[in-house]
Amino acid sequence: MTSDSSSSKSLRRQVCPPSPTISPAQAIADAWKRESQENQEKWRKLDAEVKIRYSTPRRADRKTKM
Numbered sequence: 001m002t003s004d005s006s007s008s009k010s011l012r013r014q015v016c017p018p019s020p021t022i023s024p025a026q027a028i029a030d031a032w033k034r035e036s037q038e039n040q041e042k043w044r045k046l047d048a049e050v051k052i053r054y055s056t057p058r059r060a061d062r063k064t065k066m
Contacts, residue, residue, distance in 0.1 A: 032040070
């Protein structure tokens with residue numbers, strides 16, 4: 001029985017080779033390519049809105065509560 005378990009372990013290694021590691025940037029790029037054109041446009045629109053929201057200067061005339 002010992003030979004069976006060792007042979008099954010080696011078989012598992014042959015069947016499921018480790019996948020090559022890719023960088024996080026490459027994973028994001030691959031996911032972006034799989035997005036539909038419609039979803040890409042939605043993301044671009046949201047990104048532009050967030051950029052405007054966070055890049056506009058705050059009002060300097062805010063009054064404190066005290």
